[in-house]
Amino acid sequence: MALQVGLVGLPNVGKSTLFNALTNAGALVASYPFTTIEPNVGVVPVPDPRLQTIARIMQPEEVVPATLRVVDIAGLVKGASKGEGLGNKFLGHIRNVDAIVMVVRCFADPEVPHVTTDLDPVDDIETVEVEMALADLTTVENTLERVRSQAKANPREYASQLAHLEALQQRLATGQPLRAPDVPAEERDMARDMQLLTAKPRLYVANIDEAELPEGGRSTERIRELAAREGATVLPICARLEAELVESLKPEEAEEYLREMGLESSGLGRLIRAGYHLLDLITFFTITGGKIARAWTLHRGETALGAAGAIHTDMQRGFIRAEVMHYDDLARWGSVATLRERGLVHIEGRDYVVQDGDIIHIRFNV
Numbered sequence: 526m527a528l529q530v531g532l533v534g535l536p537n538v539g540k541s542t543l544f545n546a547l548t549n550a551g552a553l554v555a556s557y558p559f560t561t562i563e564p565n566v567g568v569v570p571v572p573d574p575r576l577q578t579i580a581r582i583m584q585p586e587e588v589v590p591a592t593l594r595v596v597d598i599a600g601l602v603k604g605a606s607k608g609e610g611l612g613n614k615f616l617g618h619i620r621n622v623d624a625i626v627m628v629v630r631c632f633a634d635p636e637v638p639h640v641t642t643d644l645d646p647v648d649d650i651e652t653v654e655v656e657m658a659l660a661d662l663t664t665v666e667n668t669l670e671r672v673r674s675q676a677k678a679n680p681r682e683y684a685s686q687l688a689h690l691e692a693l694q695q696r697l698a699t700g701q702p703l704r705a706p707d708v709p710a711e712e713r714d715m716a717r718d719m720q721l722l723t724a725k726p727r728l729y730v731a732n733i734d735e736a737e738l739p740e741g742g743r744s745t746e747r748i749r750e751l752a753a754r755e756g757a758t759v760l761p762i763c764a765r766l767e768a769e770l771v772e773s774l775k776p777e778e779a780e781e782y783l784r785e786m787g788l789e790s791s792g793l794g795r796l797i798r799a800g801y802h803l804l805d806l807i808t809f810f811t812i813t814g815g816k817i818a819r820a821w822t823l824h825r826g827e828t829a830l831g832a833a834g835a836i837h838t839d840m841q842r843g844f845i846r847a848e849v850m851h852y853d854d855l856a857r858w859g860s861v862a863t864l865r866e867r868g869l870v871h872i873e874g875r876d877y878v879v880q881d882g883d884i885i886h887i888r889f890n891v
């Protein structure tokens with residue numbers, strides 16, 4: 526399962542610039558609104574130094590990192606749900622992402638027009654939130670219509686589904702997001718199953734001026750206040766600087782430069798870390814036939830059987846057992862043989878709960 530994130534925001538806030546910084550894909554960036562029309566989709570390797578260490582020890586022929594899929598779409602404006610700007614149809618391109626990254630403009634650059642006259646990040650967030658709520662409302666109302674007609678023949682069977690849908694409708698009609706903590710669990714689950722956008726886990730990127738690195742200024746502070754109410758993380762990133770760095774420097778040099786600016790790592794690194802935390806994801810590793818060392822993403826709490834399924838459905842179907850060692854032990858002792866001697870390679874069954882950093886070998890029947 527590759528982690529997928531969708532970038533949303535007003536036009537000209539730097540979504541495509543951030544996309545390029547994350548993916549080094551060279552998407553079109555320009556100082557006019559609605560530069561992006563067709564979505565940009567990029568797949569990026571998830572940086573994980575542990576995979577390099579495993580590779581150094583195991584000397585595989587190939588090293589395959591876990592991946593992150595980033596989708597950059599057109600900007601939303603006030604009234605998008607009624608067809609303003611480019612409308613909101615392109616939101617369909619991010620229906621199946623795991624998390625939404627809202628990019629908020631905090632940089633002040635007279636060369637880059639902003640859709641409203643002054644920069645008010647909180648207002649801007651509100652505008653985009655309302656448009657997403659209205660897009661969700663359309664989806665809910667279409668579903669309601671269908672379920673109501675199905676319910677005519679069998680009202681009892683559909684009663685609770687209808688009640689939940691109506692509750693979602695009411696909330697969305699007033700522009701409220703469905704990930705709010707007071708949304709009852711059953712309704713939130715339904716909203717997630719329906720892939721409603723305002724129900725998706727959320728991160729905020731404050732796109733700041735270079736001069737405001739690393740923490741951001743007053744605008745970032747206001748976003749933090751707003752985000753705190755929903756327990757969301759705010760990442761201050763200077764998208765333009767990071768996009769320039771990935772274009773002109775090697776990754777190690779770019780990281781070094783950012784460290785000098787007071788940042789622990791690149792925007793990509795920070796976004797991935799925040800995304801894994803938000804979605805409660807972990808990484809496990811496989812070393813196939815001593816030849817391919819690979820990192821995989823899994824939800825925390827998933828079992829060895831789930832890990833097998835993440836690799837291949839055949840492996841899940843024919844699961845016999847898992848041989849598990851931990852990255853920390855391998856890094857410490859430096860060879861699988863030593864881990865075996867020390868009893869650090871465990872045989873586990875299908876219900877074993879996978880831990881972050883596990884190196885797993887699955888035995889299965891074909």
Ligand SMILES: Nc1nc2c(ncn2[C@@H]2O[C@H](COP(=O)(O)OP(=O)(O)OP(=O)(O)O)[C@@H](O)[C@H]2O)c(=O)[nH]1
Pocket residue numbers: 534535536537538539540541542543553554555556557558559560561562598599600601632633634637732733734735762763764765766
């Ligand atoms: N000064 C400054 N300018 C930036 C920054 N990030 C992006 N820009 C500029 O803002 C303009 C818009 O950037 P884009 O990345 O195209 O914005 P977008 O959100 O994708 O815009 P649409 O696709 O039109 O919705 C470009 O001129 C960028 O160079 C930043 O951190 N600082």
Ligand SMILES: [Mg+2]
Pocket residue numbers: 540541542553560561597598599600
């Ligand atoms: Mg764009």
